[in-house]
Amino acid sequence: MSTIIIDNGSYEIKIGHASNGVESVKTLQNSIIRTKDKRLLISNQLSTINDISGVQFKRPIERGQLVSWEVEKMIWDYAFESTDVGLNIDTFHDKDLILSEAPFTIPQMSMNSDQVVFEEYGFNSLYKSPVGGFVPFNQQNNEKIYIPSTESVGETAVTAVETGSYSDYQLVIDSGFNATWIIPMVKGVIYWRGVKKLDIGGRFLSGVLREQISFRHYNVTDETVLINNIKNESCFVSLDYNESLKKIKAKGSNKQDHVIEYVLPDFNTTTQGYVLTPELKEKYKPQSQQILKLYDERFTAPETLFHPEIVDVFNKAGIVETIIDSINTLPEIVRPLIVANIVMIGGNCNMRGFEQRLLNELKIVLPVEWEVRIGKPSNPSTYGRECASVFSQTESYQKVKITKKDYEEHGPHWVHKRFGYSL
Structure with missing residues (x-):
């Protein structure tokens, strides 16, 4: 029995057979595309056209909710069967599925996913979780990605290390296309009361960048692909926003560090x-x-993650305030442990300087005796899927997965309760 892992992100799907290596992971656009000449393309077929100007996207996931299984199934079928992807999966009854799902998904939409997995595809078993929920199971690799710290560890944290419980507490920051999720983990289980959502993600950042470029330079209102390319290639998180603004206004070589030309x-x-x-x-x-x-x-544009008010958004807290809100829901004895194990995943974490800026900001607001460690993997976009591969090799996975027989016997409501998406 083999296991298929699907990190079903709003922007991209990371899919492949369970493996400890990352070479088997395939990345696909989670969308269908209509070109200017009215052609319909599915997912990675976008790369087959030269003129990306004015293309329109239909995404099955909106605001973190999978609202259109008609579209999603077209993309999944393409992923399973297309020679472009190379998975060549034609039977599902002999395969288990690990599927990512956004926290607090609307129950009916979550049950729709169960129905498609078991009734449409006929998978042998299913396990669903927010992708951040798999990160603690990859603790061996997590320890390799933390930013080195020379500061002393607090007394509570030292005791935890000595007793072997240091890795039992993890804070996962999943900054993706639709939103940024703060997910505290206690002994490998999501602490649901502490899960917080910041409604700023890659889509919001692209919108800010689009408005700024359209106002100052060229009208790029309909250039979705171009804006994403510019954001991915050129945007970074400033360690000091005001200082960076001063460099832009200044003359000399310092200015050139912040100014680029994009062809x-x-x-x-x-x-x-x-x-x-x-x-x-x-x-x-x-x-x-x-x-x-x-x-x-x-x-x-990236600064809006920390200070949304700079683009006149006053009803959203920044990422630091959201993290503090999440930490304060935890028992006091756990708080210094969890800030010493922060892992960043998701596409926005690819931006240069993000992890160092967040580390600096958290050190300012957290007690001085606490050690703050932040880890950013080499590829934050696929790290959650990599952690799910490690999870699939554990005994815990065998205990929590739901088989098709369980689904047929107990029904979708029972399955939904088993996955524990409730406070």
Whole structure:
């Protein structure tokens, strides 16, 4: 019996057979696309077209809820059967499924997923969890990714290390396309009372960047793919926002650290665009390229994760306040332990400087005697799926998965309760 793992993200799907390696993971766009000439493309078929201008996306997951299984099933079928992906899965009765699902998914929508998995596909078994819930099971790798700290560990944390309970407490920050989730874990189980949601994710950051570029430079209102490319290639989190603004206004070499030139796609020599480096400047003639010069846009959009008010959003707390709210729901004795085991996953965590800025901010607001450790894996986008692979090899997984026989005998409501999405 083999196991299929699907990290069903709002923006991307990470899918593959359970394996301790990451080479088997396939990444797909979780969307269907309509081009300007009215062609319909599924997921990664987007890469087959040259003109990405004006394409429209239909995503099955909106605001963290899987609202359209009609669309999602088309994408899953493409993932299972297409030679482009290479999984070549045609039978499901002999396969187990581990599936990620957003915290606090609406019960009926969660049960719809169970129905599709067992009745449409016929998987042998299912286990569902927020992708952050798998991170503690990969503690061996977690210890390798923490930012080195020379500070002393608090007395409580020292005791925990000596008793072997240090890794029993974890805080997972999952910053994805639709939202940023703060998920405390206690002894491998999600502490649901402490789960907090910040309604700022990759979609919000792209929207801020789109507005700034459209107002200052070119109208890119309909250029969804281009904006995502610019964000991924050029945006970073400033360690000191006000200081970075001063550098933008200043003259001299310091300014060049924050200002870049982005070559816009001409759909002939480039279809995605790219950052113009000094080496590329020598190779190509600048006058033959349409160049977008980016200044504070690069770090202002990511800054909204910490201070949403800079874009006139006053009804959302920043990520630091959200983390503190989550920590304060935990028993006092646990709090210094959990801040010493913070792991960041999700696509937004790829931005340079994010983990160091968050570490600096948390040290300011948390008690000085607490050690704060933050780990960012080399690929935060796929790390949750990697942790799920480790989880699939554990005895715990065998105890908690729900078989198709259980589903047929007890029904979807029983299955929903077994996965424990309640306070």
